[in-house]
Amino acid sequence: MSLVLTCLLDQGNLSRDSLEVLGAGKSIAAELDAVLAAAVIGAETGAVCAAAGEYGASKIYSVQDAALEQYYCEGYLAALEAVCRECEPAVVLFVTNAQGREMAPRLAKRLGKTALVDCLSFNADKETGRIVFTKPVFGGKAMAQVAMSDAPAVVAMRRRSIEPAQPEQVAAETIQVKPSAIPPNPFKLIERVEEQTAGVRLEDARVVVSGGQGLGGPENFALLEELAGLLGGAVGASRVAVDSGWVSSSKQVGQTGKIVAPDIYLAVGISGACQHLAGCSGSKVIVAINTDPEAPIFGAARLGVVGDYKEVLPPLIEKVKEMA
Numbered sequence: 001m002s003l004v005l006t007c008l009l010d011q012g013n014l015s016r017d018s019l020e021v022l023g024a025g026k027s028i029a030a031e032l033d034a035v036l037a038a039a040v041i042g043a044e045t046g047a048v049c050a051a052a053g054e055y056g057a058s059k060i061y062s063v064q065d066a067a068l069e070q071y072y073c074e075g076y077l078a079a080l081e082a083v084c085r086e087c088e089p090a091v092v093l094f095v096t097n098a099q100g101r102e103m104a105p106r107l108a109k110r111l112g113k114t115a116l117v118d119c120l121s122f123n124a125d126k127e128t129g130r131i132v133f134t135k136p137v138f139g140g141k142a143m144a145q146v147a148m149s150d151a152p153a154v155v156a157m158r159r160r161s162i163e164p165a166q167p168e169q170v171a172a173e174t175i176q177v178k179p180s181a182i183p184p185n186p187f188k189l190i191e192r193v194e195e196q197t198a199g200v201r202l203e204d205a206r207v208v209v210s211g212g213q214g215l216g217g218p219e220n221f222a223l224l225e226e227l228a229g230l231l232g233g234a235v236g237a238s239r240v241a242v243d244s245g246w247v248s249s250s251k252q253v254g255q256t257g258k259i260v261a262p263d264i265y266l267a268v269g270i271s272g273a274c275q276h277l278a279g280c281s282g283s284k285v286i287v288a289i290n291t292d293p294e295a296p297i298f299g300a301a302r303l304g305v306v307g308d309y310k311e312v313l314p315p316l317i318e319k320v321k322e323m324a
């Protein structure tokens, strides 16, 4: 029976990213009648192995070594390569976070395969065993559908584009894998600094309210903050708004900013340049407010209002308050 290997790179607790990898792996394994497996790497893997079993992984490949206490690419790659050679998976899954971006192509190269990163969805065909992945290309202007003919398909799914796995305890078997050599960690972790954000993080938000040059100034982001707060969401921005010094660069969405995939992405006074769409085209629904009916953002939006945001947002905020 074929095997779908999810790569869980956490120490201690399963992160939301790992739950999404497991969620994707579970759907693919169900479609293909395959075994859902997990690779767990660290100095002490017991807790993550147990958690993987509680979320549906029935085969857990653990690589435990003191050198692997902190993530570093070369060491984790050696561990994952050993797991792949041991279990010969049909699919290896990551999430497109910093580690997934770093590891997926390198792992594929070591296995003599190709990696596919930033996929938004997939379609598995039980009959043929073929999985077709959908991913944005040309800066989000088009979607490509790609089927990998060679096993394993090494794939990274875009963060927040996949529903996280729900708890489902299965009888899990844990297999200890010993790589022939793990290169030493050349890095020393001196300090870990968590980004301080009031409210929901942009990357985690189910609703993102983003503003662009059309807002006309930093003071007008207050309306976006208010709406985002009411909806339990976060505020994002175009690069022009960031470059103008209106908001911090941590809010930038796009090719050179953050990639988000919320349920609702509200683009206010944003033209919809391909570099901006590259960061939000994975959103489930894009809503645009723009005075220019020809603005490219309307080509990407499911819902659009042609109008001045100063007239559109206040009544929208009042309506949301009424419904709260």
Ligand SMILES: Cc1cc2nc3c(=O)[nH]c(=O)nc-3n(C[C@H](O)[C@H](O)[C@H](O)COP(=O)(O)OP(=O)(O)OC[C@H]3O[C@@H](n4cnc5c(N)ncnc54)[C@H](O)[C@@H]3O)c2cc1C
Pocket: 211, 212, 213, 214, 215, 237, 238, 239, 240, 241, 252, 253, 254, 255, 256, 257, 258, 268, 269, 270, 271, 272, 273, 274, 275, 276, 279, 289, 290, 291, 292, 295, 307, 308, 309, 310
């Ligand atoms: C290499 C490279 C990387 C880049 N990376 C990024 C990136 O990561 N993210 C990013 O965003 N951009 C990026 N850009 C810049 C990108 O090309 C655009 O210049 C930028 O996205 C435009 O920002 P904007 O939509 O806010 O401004 P504009 O294009 O100026 O659009 C403003 C919009 O506001 C509308 N408007 C005006 N007044 C109102 C009003 N009162 N009410 C409603 N609407 C109004 C206008 O009709 C217009 O459509 C990059 C560019 C390059 C070359």
